[in-house]
Amino acid sequence: MLEGLAIGFEGILTLEAWIALVAGTVAGTIIGALPGLSAVSAVALLLPFTFGMGPAAGIIMLASVYTSAQYGGSIPAILINTPGTTGAAATTFDGYPMTLKGEAQEALYLQLFAGVIGGLIGALILIFFTPILAIWSLRMGPAEFFWLAVTGLAMVASLTGRDVIKGLIGTVIGVLLTVPGQDRITGESRFTFDYHHLFGGIQMVPALLGFFAVASVLALTEKGDKPIADLTPRQGVVRYVFKRMNRMKFLLVYTGVLGALIGAIPGAGASISAFVAYGESKRISKKNRHEFGKGAWEGVAGPESANNGVVGGSIIPLLGLGIPGSGSAAIMFSALVAHGIIPGPRMFEDRADVAYTVMVGVLMTIPVMLIFGWATVRWSSLAVKAPVRFMVPAVLALSVMGTYALRQNVFDVVVLIIIGVLSFMVAKLGVPPVTMALGLVLGVLLESNLQRASIIAEANSLGLWQYFFSRPIAIGFMVASAIVLVNGVRGLISDHRNELQVAADAAAEAVASGDSSVLDKHQKDDK
Amino acid sequence: MSLRRANIILSVVLLAFAAWVMYLATGFRDPRTGQIPMALGILIALGAVGMLVLNLVPNKGAAIDDEKPYSDVPWAKWSITAGMLVLYSAGLRPLGFYESGAIFLALISYLLTGDKSNKVKAIRNSVIFGVVGAAVLWLMFDVVLGIPTEKGILI
Numbered sequence: 001m002l003e004g005l006a007i008g009f010e011g012i013l014t015l016e017a018w019i020a021l022v023a024g025t026v027a028g029t030i031i032g033a034l035p036g037l038s039a040v041s042a043v044a045l046l047l048p049f050t051f052g053m054g055p056a057a058g059i060i061m062l063a064s065v066y067t068s069a070q071y072g073g074s075i076p077a078i079l080i081n082t083p084g085t086t087g088a089a090a091t092t093f094d095g096y097p098m099t100l101k102g103e104a105q106e107a108l109y110l111q112l113f114a115g116v117i118g119g120l121i122g123a124l125i126l127i128f129f130t131p132i133l134a135i136w137s138l139r140m141g142p143a144e145f146f147w148l149a150v151t152g153l154a155m156v157a158s159l160t161g162r163d164v165i166k167g168l169i170g171t172v173i174g175v176l177l178t179v180p181g182q183d184r185i186t187g188e189s190r191f192t193f194d195y196h197h198l199f200g201g202i203q204m205v206p207a208l209l210g211f212f213a214v215a216s217v218l219a220l221t222e223k224g225d226k227p228i229a230d231l232t233p234r235q236g237v238v239r240y241v242f243k244r245m246n247r248m249k250f251l252l253v254y255t256g257v258l259g260a261l262i263g264a265i266p267g268a269g270a271s272i273s274a275f276v277a278y279g280e281s282k283r284i285s286k287k288n289r290h291e292f293g294k295g296a297w298e299g300v301a302g303p304e305s306a307n308n309g310v311v312g313g314s315i316i317p318l319l320g321l322g323i324p325g326s327g328s329a330a331i332m333f334s335a336l337v338a339h340g341i342i343p344g345p346r347m348f349e350d351r352a353d354v355a356y357t358v359m360v361g362v363l364m365t366i367p368v369m370l371i372f373g374w375a376t377v378r379w380s381s382l383a384v385k386a387p388v389r390f391m392v393p394a395v396l397a398l399s400v401m402g403t404y405a406l407r408q409n410v411f412d413v414v415v416l417i418i419i420g421v422l423s424f425m426v427a428k429l430g431v432p433p434v435t436m437a438l439g440l441v442l443g444v445l446l447e448s449n450l451q452r453a454s455i456i457a458e459a460n461s462l463g464l465w466q467y468f469f470s471r472p473i474a475i476g477f478m479v480a481s482a483i484v485l486v487n488g489v490r491g492l493i494s495d496h497r498n499e500l501q502v503a504a505d506a507a508a509e510a511v512a513s514g515d516s517s518v519l520d521k522h523q524k525d526d527k
Numbered sequence: 528m529s530l531r532r533a534n535i536i537l538s539v540v541l542l543a544f545a546a547w548v549m550y551l552a553t554g555f556r557d558p559r560t561g562q563i564p565m566a567l568g569i570l571i572a573l574g575a576v577g578m579l580v581l582n583l584v585p586n587k588g589a590a591i592d593d594e595k596p597y598s599d600v601p602w603a604k605w606s607i608t609a610g611m612l613v614l615y616s617a618g619l620r621p622l623g624f625y626e627s628g629a630i631f632l633a634l635i636s637y638l639l640t641g642d643k644s645n646k647v648k649a650i651r652n653s654v655i656f657g658v659v660g661a662a663v664l665w666l667m668f669d670v671v672l673g674i675p676t677e678k679g680i681l682i
Contacts (some may be wrong), residue, residue, distance in 0.1 A: 031672070045672055165581070169541065169574040176548065176567045186557040190564065214612075221604045225641025390656060393635035396612055397628050401664055404619065405674045413616040421609055428596040429533050447563045454559070 004348070004356040005127065011056050011357030012364055020050075020057040021361065024064030025368045029376075031065070032072030033084045035209055035395070035402040039069035040327035047331055055339035056354050060361035062335055066328045067311045067365045071115045071373060074304060078107045079383045080228065080395055082213035086204060087307045089437050090274035092212055094292060094299030101295050104381045105233035109241040110297060111304045112373040114252055116366055118305030121256035122263065122312025123363035126319075130359075133264045133313075134320025134345075140265050142452035143468050147477030148265070149446040152272055154485040155279035156435055163430050170431045174439020175446065177202050177419075184444070185451040197411035206403040206416040207440055211433040213399045214420020217392045219427075228384045228391060244297055251284055251298055252305045259306030263313025266323050271441045277306030283487045290498065312362055318343050319355055530594040534582040541575035607638055623679010625661045625669075633657025 011017065024046065031042035046065045050058030073085030078095035091111065098107035125133070156171045180191040181201030192198040220228065234240050245252065255277040262273035281302030282292045292299050315332070317323040322344025324330035336343050336354075347355045386394075403416045423433050457467035468474050549568035552561035611634055618627035637653035668674045 034667070037672075045674075165574050165577045169571060169578075172567050172570045172574070176564070176571075179564050179567070183557075183560045186555075186560045188555055188557055188560040190555070190560060191551060218605060218608065221601055221608055221639065222599045225639055387641075389636045389639035389641070389653075392608065392639055393632045393656075394660060396608075396635070397615075397632055397660065397664065400612075400615060400619075401624075401628070401668060401676075404624070404676065405668060408675060408677075410616055410619055413619070417609070417612050417616060420612075426537070428600070429530065429537055430596075450563070451559055 004352055005360065007353050008356030008358075008360030011353055012060065012360050014057070016053060016057040017060050017357070017361070020053060020061035021064050021364060021368055024061040025068040025365060025372055028065035028068030029072035029075075029369070029372060032069030033075045033380075035076060035082045035084055035213055035398050037402055037405065038085045038205065038327075039066050039073065039087065040331065041405075042066070042069040043328045043331045047335060050335050051338060055336065055341055055351075056357035056361070058335055058339065059332055059354065059358045060365075062328075062332050063311070063315070063358060063362045064365040064368065066332075067119055067308065067362065068369050068372075070307050070311055071112070071119075071369055074111050074115070074307065075108065075380055077212075078111060078300070079104060079380065080213070080391065081216035082395055082399065083208060086208055086271040086441070087274050087310065089208055089212065089271055089434075089441070090278040090303040091300060091307070093278060093303075093434055094294070094296045096216070097293065097295035098297075098300065099384055100229050102230040102232045103295065104229065104231055104384045105237050105377060106241055106297075107300055108377045108381055109238055109374075110245065110300050112370065112377065113241065113245060114301040114304040115308040115373075116370050117252045118256035118259055118308035119311060119366040119369065120363070121253065121305070122260040122309035123359070123366060124312070125257070125260040125264075125309075126312035126315055126362055127359045130316050130320045133261070133316045137264045137266060137317050137323075138321065139473060141471065142449040142456060143471045143474040144477060145265075145445055145449040146453055147468070147474045147481060148262075148272070149442045149449065151477050151481040151484055152275050152279075152438065152442045153446070154481040155275060155488065156438060166429070166431045167435045170426075170433070170435030171439040174436035174441075175443035177207055177436075177440050178443030178447065183451075184448040185455070197409070202415055203406060203412055204440060205406055206412045207419050208437055209399045209403060210416045210419030211423045211437050211440075213395055214416060215423040215427055215433055217395045218420065218424045220388050220392055223388050225387050225389050227387055231381060231385055233381075245301065248285075248298055248301050251281055251302055254284070255280060255302040255305040256309040259309025260313035262306070263310035263326070264316040266317050266326075272445070273306045273310050274303040275438055275441060277302040279484055279488075282491070283484070289491055315358070315362060319347065319358065320345065322347075528595065528597060530596050531582050533596055534578055538575045538579035538582065541571055542579070545569070545572035545575060604638060608635060611635055611638075620677050623681070624676040625665045626679040626681055628664055629657040629661035631657075632660040 012021075027046055028039075028042050031037050031045060032039060037045075042065050043062050046061060050061050053061065069085060070087055073083060073088035074091040074095065075084065077083040077088040077091040079099055081092050081096040083089045083092055095107050095111065098104065153171060153175075156167050178201065180198045182189055182199060189199065258277055258280065259273040262276065278299060281296075281298045282289050285292070285296065285298040288296055288298060310326075314326040314329050318329045318333060322333075322342065324333040324343075333343055341347060341351050341354055383391075399416060400413050403412045404410070406412060423436065427433050453467060454464050457464045460467065462470070468478070545568045548564055548571065552564035552568060555561045611631060615627055615631040618630070622630070633653045633656060636656045637649060640649045640653065643649045669676060
């Protein structure tokens with residue numbers, strides 16, 4: 001192992017590798033920050049540049065693009081409630097409220113440092129645990145994936161506000177958005193109404209941009225022509241962020257490991273890990289849970305650590321087994337093949353130099369991302385000072401552009417607009433867009449794996465539940481989903497009790513002071 | 528419109544929607560194709576019924592009559608913005624990507640300008656914003672990233 005690492009560090013100590021690393025980090029951050037262009041798009045766009053490089057430098061460039069795009073995607077999520085990548089959707093829940101509270105710079109530094117911690121954890125897990133985790137990831141079958149999706153959906157109780165029914169309806173509608181198109185198992189067309197654009201289904205990027213970007217900028221029209229938020233960073237903002245992060249050491253490490261482990265599961269992806277990390281952050285932060293959704297620091301730190309931990313994790317099946325576990329890993333796979341290298345266990349014997357250089361490259365991307373991110377936080381945070389008359393058209397145009405760039409299809413733009421307008425309307429009634437996003441992200445995983453599981457169960461003459469209970473990892477996820485659900489419901493009940501207590505205390509205080517207007521107000525709130 | 532009334536309307540719309548989803552879910556050759564849509568339809572219907580009951584029973588629902596969810600929405604600006612977005616998407620092909628983008632940026636910027644006491648200045652600023660914004664989009668997507676977009680009259 002140490003010998004391999006020495007080879008890896010030797011491989012990265014070339015000018016070509018460093019140019020690839022720095023250029024990839026800068027490009028990845030910028031592309032990731034553009035709404036609609038995901039980490040996969042970023043890696044795909046930079047792929048042609050790697051053909052003229054050596055294999056190690058080429059893959060280092062793609063790995064650095066992938067890592068930094070995950071980071072960059074969360075910048076607009078925090079500043080303008082528009083996730084640049086799907087993995088950044090969970091960061092909007094508390095990142096944007098922090099911006100609205102005038103804490104944009106604090107949120108951006110927190111996002112950067114949490115991402116660095118998560119990225120380092122992911123890279124270290126990639127370096128030291130690839131053989132073990134690669135084998136473990138192969139044990140994930142449809143039953144495990146189905147229950148992983150259920151665990152994610154069980155978080156709806158954590159994401160929704162007081163109105164659980166609306167949260168549930170939002171989640172179900174999100175899942176329903178994944179239904180149109182060809183059934184992934186039976187091949188039958190569903191809900192397409194013979195309209196050919198629907199055969200491929202509703203794309204995730206326009207839907208997510210509709211939920212977050214379009215809906216939130218339409219809401220900005222209510223503000224009048226003012227900046228989105230004040231930008232009043234504290235004196236010594238970086239030191240303050242470190243101080244706050246010091247109180248969440250366990251959370252940062254835990255969610256980073258969680259991100260890397262979920263990333264190591266082929267097909268799971270960054271968005272699922274960030275959603276799961278958000279739920280876990282809320283579960284762990286017992287004292288601060290009422291702040292979630294209103295700008296809780298833990299609500300940014302957890303998903304960001306996981307979102308960046310995913311990168312190292314998702315390269316594990318690529319290097320360890322030759323299975324690309326994500327879209328970005330698939331492009332890296334093709335880049336390696338283009339250089340005549342077949343990823344997989346034999347790569348560590350035949351081209352150990354490349355394998356270890358890739359691992360060290362993923363690790364070294366993190367300090368470069370830290371330096372670039374640190375240098376740009378002040379500038380990027382200025383975006384919140386832009387008045388609404390510039391911000392609204394700019395975000396809408398970028399969303400249309402990013403959506404159109406996906407498939408050069410106007411239909412996707414229409415989907416973006418319809419979902420954005422409907423999302424704005426129902427959000428006003430208390431249906432949280434985040435629950436719809438959660439359903440959308442997990443819907444495909446849920447249905448296709450349920451169908452696969454039932455086919456396997458049938459083939460083995462087992463009932464579906466018998467099959468589930470024959471899979472130890474699936475049982476683990478079942479237990480996890482039950483814990484998440486029970487905790488979420490308990491949290492809702494305790495939040496409701498706290499609100500009633502606060503109202504009762506205030507009413508008692510008002511009675512004591514004889515202030516009838518305060519009493520009236522609280523009676524109304526109680527109703 | 529009060530939140531209670533809006534909730535009741537939403538419940539009825541959702542019930543109708545759920546019935547439609549369940550009806551569509553029964554029409555597939557392979558029953559597995561309709562399993563999830565049927566389950567989702569049932570869940571939406573149950574949620575809608577729950578919401579309807581909560582809001583029809585006086586003083587038991589979460590919503591109160593004097594909560595007006597849409598009262599702060601500036602409907603004229605909002606509708607024009609949404610309508611312009613639709614026109615923008617319709618204009619992508621005939622006008623070109625960046626040309627329609629420039630017009631969209633300029634018009635929305637002018638619409639949302641708060642102080643229009645000096646109309647000439649407001650129009651000038653909006654036009655500059657539209658042209659510069661479209662140029663930045665073109666530089667970023669077309670020149671740097673090489674993403675293919677609809678060709679238009681100028682670019």
